[in-house]
Amino acid sequence: MEVQNDLLGYGDMKIFQNTEWFCFSIDSVILARYATVNLTCKKICDFCTGNAPVPLILSTRTKSEIYGIEIQKEIYDLAQKSVAVNKLDSQIKIINCDVKCITDELGIESFDLVTCNPPYFEYSEGSNINENEIKRIARHEILINLEEIIINAGKLLKNKGYFSMVHRPDRIGEIINLLNKYNFGIKTIIPVYAKKSDAHAKLVFLEAMKNSKPHVHFGKAIYLHEENGEYSALTKKLFQE
Amino acid sequence: MEVQNDLLGYGDMKIFQNTEWFCFSIDSVILARYATVNLTCKKICDFCTGNAPVPLILSTRTKSEIYGIEIQKEIYDLAQKSVAVNKLDSQIKIINCDVKCITDELGIESFDLVTCNPPYFEYSEGSNINENEIKRIARHEILINLEEIIINAGKLLKNKGYFSMVHRPDRIGEIINLLNKYNFGIKTIIPVYAKKSDAHAKLVFLEAMKNSKPHVHFGKAIYLHEENGEYSALTKKLFQE
Numbered sequence: 156m157e158v159q160n161d162l163l164g165y166g167d168m169k170i171f172q173n174t175e176w177f178c179f180s181i182d183s184v185i186l187a188r189y190a191t192v193n194l195t196c197k198k199i200c201d202f203c204t205g206n207a208p209v210p211l212i213l214s215t216r217t218k219s220e221i222y223g224i225e226i227q228k229e230i231y232d233l234a235q236k237s238v239a240v241n242k243l244d245s246q247i248k249i250i251n252c253d254v255k256c257i258t259d260e261l262g263i264e265s266f267d268l269v270t271c272n273p274p275y276f277e278y279s280e281g282s283n284i285n286e287n288e289i290k291r292i293a294r295h296e297i298l299i300n301l302e303e304i305i306i307n308a309g310k311l312l313k314n315k316g317y318f319s320m321v322h323r324p325d326r327i328g329e330i331i332n333l334l335n336k337y338n339f340g341i342k343t344i345i346p347v348y349a350k351k352s353d354a355h356a357k358l359v360f361l362e363a364m365k366n367s368k369p370h371v372h373f374g375k376a377i378y379l380h381e382e383n384g385e386y387s388a389l390t391k392k393l394f395q396e
Numbered sequence: 397m398e399v400q401n402d403l404l405g406y407g408d409m410k411i412f413q414n415t416e417w418f419c420f421s422i423d424s425v426i427l428a429r430y431a432t433v434n435l436t437c438k439k440i441c442d443f444c445t446g447n448a449p450v451p452l453i454l455s456t457r458t459k460s461e462i463y464g465i466e467i468q469k470e471i472y473d474l475a476q477k478s479v480a481v482n483k484l485d486s487q488i489k490i491i492n493c494d495v496k497c498i499t500d501e502l503g504i505e506s507f508d509l510v511t512c513n514p515p516y517f518e519y520s521e522g523s524n525i526n527e528n529e530i531k532r533i534a535r536h537e538i539l540i541n542l543e544e545i546i547i548n549a550g551k552l553l554k555n556k557g558y559f560s561m562v563h564r565p566d567r568i569g570e571i572i573n574l575l576n577k578y579n580f581g582i583k584t585i586i587p588v589y590a591k592k593s594d595a596h597a598k599l600v601f602l603e604a605m606k607n608s609k610p611h612v613h614f615g616k617a618i619y620l621h622e623e624n625g626e627y628s629a630l631t632k633k634l635f636q637e
């Protein structure tokens with residue numbers, strides 16, 4: 156059931172995905188398009204990289220070295236193939252390891268940016284999840300949780316490095332408290348709504364800075380669809396640039 | 397220079413204000429319109445009440461007892477007169493005291509809702525502020541700061557009571573960390589933009605619950621103006637209902 160899909164609108168870029176496991180989503184596109192990539196940015200690491208949409212899209216914005224970390228071997232293989240078919244092997248390295256052991260692979264305090272589109276859902280032993288194992292691990296905090304992600308981003312990042320994330324709005328309080336606990340200051344929040352008439356946001360983009368106080372820029376709200384269900388002009392732009 | 401202005405759109409309601417000191421703003425209207433007022437709500441307290449716009453507007457939504465706390469005698473006098481002219485003395489009590497001593501006046505843990513449109517700006521000894529004393533105290537954290545407001549809201553509120561606030565977006569990280577420190581869980585965040593084309597929100601409405609974990613509903617974004625500068629339909633509605 157392996158299928159090769161074009162990565163919409165990113166020129167000739169292609170991405171391998173298996174729809175039975177998961178497809179890359181607009182969440183990853185927003186993360187890769189909104190994360191701060193400074194001119195001085197030399198090294199980026201994407202946690203929970205999946206089939207590598209974030210590294211691939213980031214490579215259109217920067218010449219930085221980009222690392223993608225994926226713990227599941229089957230997904231890692233897809234990511235590897237996507238990097239190879241796009242001839243980006245010299246810029247993007249995919250590593251098949253646990254984010255909790257990341258410093259063994261990449262050392263400490265040398266990265267400018269860590270990005271993460273993490274598993275969104277909390278998990279407890281009794282959780283009744285009707286999904287295959289690979290999808291379950293990608294969507295639920297089975298192998299890693301929010302706190303472990305933030306701890307390891309902190310280890311990898313330089314002083315004043317950026318940590319960028321997309322997540323469900325209901326967890327933003329918890330995220331900000333954990334960022335505070337590990338000495339990150341929240342800097343940017345952007346709410347993402349499916350459409351203008353919706354009563355609540357379905358996603359947030361957040362960015363924090365290591366060893367910094369919180370000082371938030373609340374960015375322009377993103378609306379993914381028009382009321383008739385079509386993609387908004389902004390969504391089309393995010394996929395096309 | 398005391399002037400009596402109509403409180404726009406709230407029927408016959410009138411509010412006394414002195415434009416040299418300060419006028420009530422859309423911020424207070426949003427706070428009073430978006431705060432959670434349950435059917436079971438019996439007692440509400442508005443900190444830093446100014447000329448009492450929040451109690452006055454809340455009185456159109458609920459039969460609860462409403463207290464407004466104002467430390468500055470001159471502003472307290474205006475609030476008193478506004479309550480009297482609207483014949484709301486039996487529902488709204490304005491108290492001229494320091495929020496930091498509020499439990500001496502109102503006891504502990506008996507309120508369902510505490511609202512606050514606080515001084516927005518941090519203050520340090522050297523701050524160069526070109527404003528008269530009354531305005532300075534209303535806008536800067538001279539007599540009370542965020543932490544003191546949250547501590548005292550915690551003392552006044554019942555278990556699971558609501559604390560609602562409007563503030564500048566840049567301070568939302570600090571606010572959420574303080575809420576966490578004093579055992580509030582953030583529940584609602586609503587960004588307020590001047591207009592759709594703006595690059596960032598100018599205000600946020602936040603609501604938290606005492607003795608609760610954070611679980612955020614990210615509400616529909618508010619746009620105050622159309623691109624041509626006119627009030628948006630929503631703003632007109634907020635002033636009219």
